[in-house]
Amino acid sequence: MKIEQIYTGCIAHAAYYLESNGEAAIFDPLRDVDSYIEKAKQDSAIIKYVFETHFHADFVSGHLDLMQKTGAKIVFGPTASPQYDAIVATDHQVFFVGNVKVEVLHTPGHTMESTTYLIYDEFGKQHAIITGDTLFIGDVGRPDLVQLVNSDLTQEKLAKHLYHSLRTKIMPLPDNLIVYPNHGAGSACGKNMSKETTDTLGNQKATNYALRADMTESEFVKELLTGLATPPQYFPKNVLMNINGYEYLDNVLHRANRALLLAEFDEIIQDHSVLILDTRSPEIFAKGHIPNSMNIGLNGAFAGWVGELISDIKQPIVLVTEEGKEQESLIRLSRVGYDNTIGYLKDGITTWQAADRNLEIIQRLSADEVDDYLANHDAVLLDVRKESEYKAEHILDSKFISLNQLEEKIEELDSAKKYIIYCAGGYRSMIAASILKPMGFDVV
Secondary structure, three states: OEEEEEEEHHHOEEEEEEEEOOEEEEEOOEOOOHHHHHHHHHOOOEEEEEEOOOOOOOOOEOHHHHHHHHOOEEEEOOOOOOOOOOEEOOOOOEEEEOOEEEEEEEOOOOOOOOEEEEEEOOOOOEEEEEEEOOEOOOOEOOOOOHHHOOOOOOHHHHHHHHHHHHHHHHOOOOOOOEEEEOEOOOOOOOOOOOOOOOEEHHHHHHHOHHHOOOOOHHHHHHHHHOOOOOOOOOHHHHHHHHHHOOOOHHHHHHHHOOEEOHHHHHHHHOOOOOEEEEOOOHHHHHHOEOOOOEEOOOOOOHHHHHHHHOOOOOOOEEEEOOOOOHHHHHHHHHOOOOOOEEEEEOOHHHHHHHOOOOOEOOOOOOHHHHHHHHHHOOEEEEEOOOHHHHHHOOOOOOEEOOHHHOOOOHHHOOOOOEEEEEOOOOHHHHHHHHHHHHHOOEEO
């Protein structure tokens, strides 16, 4: 038996590859599925099943692409209602992958169809649980996302379901089981996940606040619901894509992977509804970029910030990328459902410069330079980090607006003033600068 965690750090996501005796299964795959297919090919295995722990909110799953490319059967847990061909399993139903047994444990709470998969090795011994968003390392799944698509399922109702799922289905299992969750630190699907991406169940029983043995239901609900941040706006849109189906990624890439000559690019951006998205690093973007372009760099939490800040999932987009990063940019957009990319500027910013076109520049200051700048300019410090970061510590006399609320709170800013924008490392502050500069703000 082989179990491999396939972790994608930019969206803090873990998929799983299970193989035994020439058969394989994928759990919670990303939309770009070729790497899973290649793993099975290397093992001379056929992909028999795609197991989904729930309808995901933070990414578009690759279950339909895998079914289309391999013929694998899609499996969901009880109560799921996919609008395509799939197996909706019953509680405790067993599936075989080679000589390995996969048992369905219905664990509602994060969502009603949420399911944990209990893995038995070739000798019939319980080996691991693939928990989806039911149990993380150090945390559990937030129960407030389903109400974004079904208002009858309140966060209180789901929190109670999760309390009982953990205590009747998860906690009675042996301590030596390996816990394989769907996410790690940085995901918005929980409050405070560990940076670790696996653990033993016994250690989680001892250290995870949600698994405290003497915790009452009311204590659990109160603690779980305290401190939940507002979920990203794209979450319900991804849920519906995962329920209803979506366009195959190969088709999306075939349409979007277009190298646009400058004349074509010029014609497209005459339509002001088209977004110019620059995926280069903040440092490079600052030195010169196309006017009115938005910077979200591939070197950070790209997909998450796309989903947070681009409100229309069908937004028409043209890309400016670093050389060789065009395909990666397209794939990472599609991982969160942004499939309406028109193309990318051929040879990127080099083409723009060669035509002697105007470049916008954003000045960057080192920390040592800020005091001198403030002494010589009537400038405002603007902190765009999370509220929790700001409350923990911030620069004195700074103004706070978190990046994901910047546009809706724009009236709190004065375009007649200069703004020194800061975050933790320069990634989010450059995104903020690229949003504010086209609005007439003088930003540093």
